[in-house]
Amino acid sequence: MKARSWWLMISIGLGILLNPLNSSMVSIAIPRVQNAFRLDFTAVSWIIFSFYIASAIAQPVMGKASDLFGRRKIFLAGLVVAFIASVSAALSPNFGWLIVFRVVQSIGTSMMVAVGMAIVRIHITEKQATALSVLSIFLSGAAAIGPFIGGLLIHWWDWPAIFFVNVPFAAASFLLAWRTIPEDDALAPVVPDESFRKWFEWIDIPGILLFTAGLITLLVGLLSSKSSGHISFENIIVGLIGLMLLAVFVRHEFKAPSPFIPVLTFAKYPVMTWVNIQFMLVNILFYSLFFGLPSYLQFVRHVSEFQTGILMLSLGLCSLVVSPLAGWWIDKSGTKPALFMSAVLMTLGSIWIVTWNQTSPLFSVCLALAAFGIGNGLNNVGMQAALFHSSPKEIIGVASGLFNTSRYLGTILSSLLIGIVMGGEFSIAGFRWLGMILTVIALSLVIMCWRRPESGEWHES
Structure with missing residues (x-):
């Protein structure tokens, strides 16, 4: 080169x-x-x-x-x-x-x-x-x-x-x-008519505004009720307005000539849709730990920022080390074994979190981080391969864009989950509740991976 x-x-x-x-x-x-x-x-x-x-x-x-x-x-x-x-x-x-x-x-x-x-x-x-x-x-x-x-x-x-x-x-x-x-x-010229109206439609400004307004309004309604300690009539109204805006967004995307998120693709290729749902759940699991653990370590365990950074490094390094090995395994055995192992490891890590108490050694934190890190490394490669197997070649660009959207939605939902469970203050009890919820999500992934067909059968007939 x-x-x-x-x-x-x-x-x-x-x-x-x-x-x-x-x-x-x-x-x-x-x-x-x-x-x-x-x-x-x-x-x-x-x-x-x-x-x-x-x-x-x-x-x-x-x-x-x-x-x-x-x-x-x-x-x-x-x-x-x-x-x-x-x-x-x-x-x-x-x-x-x-x-x-x-x-x-x-x-x-x-x-x-x-x-x-x-x-x-x-x-x-x-x-x-x-x-x-x-x-x-x-x-x-x-x-x-x-x-x-x-x-x-x-x-x-x-x-x-x-x-x-x-x-x-x-x-x-x-x-x-x-x-x-x-x-x-x-x-x-990608826009046939360079008028502002055509450019407006091509970028799908209405879809972007509806998606943004609906998502933010729904988050405000959910998080406000948790911050105030009770669910008020105003919180319910704000949340419902958010859901209504998102429903209008979906309806708009069905009719838009150049949709911001092509929801029709999800309806046309249901197997690819399940890949995106599974990927979203994986990101809820991973980022709930990624964003929640540093605050737990610093507020509950009184670990310094420097030590927290070193502990969190093990999460990323495990993902990096495992990723090339995952590629070799998937090339040899398909995506199902790697994704199943990933779900099992994240389940074990989530269960391990539930056992923590105020005096649990930091080594136990490393064990959970290693389980999630290895699971994430297997998922990064496995889910990408599953996407390619489930998506026709002619829409792979659209499929990759939707795949990234699923990642971001999973990340946003992970932060929402932490905010709802923890509220205003981190505690060992709250973190245990988070571990229980993550265990349920991880077990659902285990079931999804166990029931799904081998990667070669994911193509649409």
Whole structure:
């Protein structure tokens, strides 16, 4: 591979790692942010919700926008947006502004993720599999070491450090990308009529607004009732309005000429739908531990941010180590054994959480993290393979987009679950309840994996 190709991969890699890095570092920073702004966990959880809701919306939209404006321009613009948002977030005067800048940061980093892989596919013609695997290392490696980096930074400084650390990555990526990413070829007109109305329909602005408003309104209704300690008439009305908006969104997507989320695809390919549901449940399990455990360790067990980061590192490293082994196993035996083993490990990890008490050794925490980490590594490869087996080749692009949407929805639901179970304060009793709920979800995955056919039978007839 030519030297210029390697520099291109490095420039793209330094940019796309900002999304998983910023979604993972925050797990360690939540207790500090909570103390700094005098919030309960229900309120501070919006620092998680905002990032994933914005990512779920921005990535498909920016993928479409790159067809209009060019991938190089979108990537460079994303770096500028992420740079400004990161500095602004670190200097936020209050929690409201922190959420605003967190959303902008998510949009900026999503701009790079949405087009980074495409840039490599287009401009690196030799050894493309190697190039894409290198980018995968940037993505998965950033997610794995994010909690460790977050713990280290917060230990030596404070929560703003997790935003300032983006500055050198964004600056280095911009300088390299400016020199190495070629100019886009002449762009074909993807919108036949360049009027604002046609562009409005092509991006599906009404669908995006309905999806965002419905999801946020439903979350507000659910979390407000938990924060107040009782379910009021106002909470019920807000929640119902959220559900109504989501129902209107689904109805709109059936009729939209270019839907934001093509729900008709789910109806047409039910096997693929089950893959996405299973993937969403997996992410609820994984991220409930990923976001809940640091707060449990720091508030209940009084473990330092640095030690918490080291403990959480075992979760990511187990996923990284197992992923290539999972690929070999799945190539040899299909997806069913790997996914079944993953569900069993997460079930055992969830049951183990229920046994914890105030004096349980930290080694027992490592055992649960190892079980979830290995399970996640098996799932990352297994669910992707199951998606390919269940999706016709002609819609694999749409299927991959829906797959990422399932990931984000699982992550959002995991944060919602933690907020509902824990409410305003983390406790050992609350964490045990969380473990019981995770056990039920994990057992449902075991049953789904056991009953599903072998991977070769997932194709639609």
